[in-house]
């Protein structure tokens with residue numbers, strides 16, 4: 001098995017990890033009720049997706 005010759009320094013490790021940060025997922029607003037929702041997901045407030053009612057909601 002290949003084994004590294006030298007221990008990776010903190011600086012090298014941190015340089016490698018400088019691109020590993022996660023970014024926040026895109027948050028859009030529902031076109032029907034205006035509540036914030038994740039893109040490509042059903043709106044949990046009104047159950048609407050792409051102008052179509054796909055979920056039963058308790059109110060309205």
Ligand SMILES: [Zn+2]
Nearest residue numbers: 030033043046
């Ligand atoms: Zn909605």
